[in-house]
Amino acid sequence: FRLAKGYRGRAKNCFRIAIKRVEKGLQNAYRERRLKKREARSTQIMQVGAGAREHGLSYSKLIRGMYLSDIGLNRKMLSAIARQEPYSFRAIVEEAKKALRKNVLGTTESVEEGND
Numbered sequence: 001f002r003l004a005k006g007y008r009g010r011a012k013n014c015f016r017i018a019i020k021r022v023e024k025g026l027q028n029a030y031r032e033r034r035l036k037k038r039e040a041r042s043t044q045i046m047q048v049g050a051g052a053r054e055h056g057l058s059y060s061k062l063i064r065g066m067y068l069s070d071i072g073l074n075r076k077m078l079s080a081i082a083r084q085e086p087y088s089f090r091a092i093v094e095e096a097k098k099a100l101r102k103n104v105l106g107t108t109e110s111v112e113e114g115n116d
Contacts, residue, residue, distance in 0.1 A: 044079035051082035055093040065096025068103050 003025070004011060004018040011021040049059035057065070066073065071092060073081070082089045 044075045047079045048082050051089055052093060055090060057093060061100060062096050065100040069095045069099035071095060
């Protein structure tokens, strides 16, 4: 009955119904804990993607550029920076753009050298 405290109607004081309601509540809590993480991740990705598009990059290109330039920020921190510190986020995007340009130029030069 302890877990059924606060339930309405017979779910709080009728043992058989209380057991069913408590089990269902625990199942919902288990499912929602995972759903909360999933929704938080998609929200963070949307925020970072929106910030990246303001500076002319897609989300995937930003992440690739950050990987190439060894910027080790996770999505949660990147989302917070995009929301709260736009100048810092712009600097991160510029570094990612620079790394992407360098990577594209480096690969085209090596391809041209291989063809000669």
